Amino acid sequence: MLDSLEILTLVEDSVPMHGPFVAEHGLSFLLTGKKNGTIVRGLLDVGQSPEVLSHNMKGLGIRPESIDFLVLSHCHYDHTGGVAKFVASTGKANFPVVAHPALFRPHFKADPVLSSKGIQTGDEREAIEKAGGRLFLSSDPFPLADGLATTGQIPRVTGYEGPGKAFLTLEDGRVAPDSLPDDMGITARVKGKGVVVVAGCSHSGIVNILKRVRELYPDEPVEGVAGGLHLVNGSEEKMEKTLEGIREIGPKWIAAGHCTGFPMQVKLFQAFGTAFSPLCVGKKFVVEGA
Numbered sequence: 001m002l003d004s005l006e007i008l009t010l011v012e013d014s015v016p017m018h019g020p021f022v023a024e025h026g027l028s029f030l031l032t033g034k035k036n037g038t039i040v041r042g043l044l045d046v047g048q049s050p051e052v053l054s055h056n057m058k059g060l061g062i063r064p065e066s067i068d069f070l071v072l073s074h075c076h077y078d079h080t081g082g083v084a085k086f087v088a089s090t091g092k093a094n095f096p097v098v099a100h101p102a103l104f105r106p107h108f109k110a111d112p113v114l115s116s117k118g119i120q121t122g123d124e125r126e127a128i129e130k131a132g133g134r135l136f137l138s139s140d141p142f143p144l145a146d147g148l149a150t151t152g153q154i155p156r157v158t159g160y161e162g163p164g165k166a167f168l169t170l171e172d173g174r175v176a177p178d179s180l181p182d183d184m185g186i187t188a189r190v191k192g193k194g195v196v197v198v199a200g201c202s203h204s205g206i207v208n209i210l211k212r213v214r215e216l217y218p219d220e221p222v223e224g225v226a227g228g229l230h231l232v233n234g235s236e237e238k239m240e241k242t243l244e245g246i247r248e249i250g251p252k253w254i255a256a257g258h259c260t261g262f263p264m265q266v267k268l269f270q271a272f273g274t275a276f277s278p279l280c281v282g283k284k285f286v287v288e289g290a
Contacts, residue, residue: 161205192290
């Protein structure tokens with residue numbers, strides 16, 4: 001388990017009033033874990049464009065070559081945009097890029113018109129590998145470092161969560177609904193505190209993700225949650241059920257933004273008070289082990 005964890009928001013839909021940062025529709029976190037004097041740094045997602053990620057990293061004093069690994073939470077363009085350029089910017093050979101095996105499938109919408117929503121041109125598997133990336137594609141929980149791992153594919157056990165029917169894919173040349181099986185997050189286990197869950201968009205549902213974490217680590221409490229909850233267009237019923245599900249798991253704090261939606265952020269603030277934080281670029285969360 002980690003002695004401490006720091007989560008730093010690199011890309012998000014909003015920025016603070018003061019500072020050199022740029023906002024865009026997307027998400028990227030830097031996770032810094034410390035154990036026995038060893039420091040490990042990894043990214044969850046890279047946002048939508050490499051220019052914004054690079055700009056904000058410079059403003060925060062983060063050098064690409066200091067990053068040890070990258071996890072891609074799912075295929076969407078606002079989480080994977082410019083991933084090959086980021087990998088190249090680390091200057092490393094065999095730089096670890098961890099994701100689900102379905103990451104590179106066709107993924108699109110036809111509402112209101114046909115558009116690709118998944119991995120974009122220039123970020124294909126071959127481009128990532130040519131840039132120096134070493135892909136580790138696994139649907140199982142994948143080890144990143146001592147105390148850090150992916151959640152693996154998330155079982156869909158609630159009846160009210162999921163990405164809906166708008167997303168499509170191709171299966172053997174035929175159009176089919178896309179359930180976003182690649183949606184996953186990172187777990188960070190901090191000594192004496194429990195598990196911190198870091199998610200991208202939670203297309204599988206944040207309650208499903210938290211239930212998965214409980215299944216993986218049944219003897220450890222959930223310390224906190226950070227990420228997008230994808231309830232920006234959620235119904236009142238879905239938001240209330242999600243809130244109830246989060247309360248049942250009982251994280252001590254929650255930080256949500258990006259695709260969460262303002263109505264759900266209000267509900268989280270009403271439920272958690274100052275234990276809730278809206279995300280923005282530069283927002284930092286530190287968990288010190290006991």
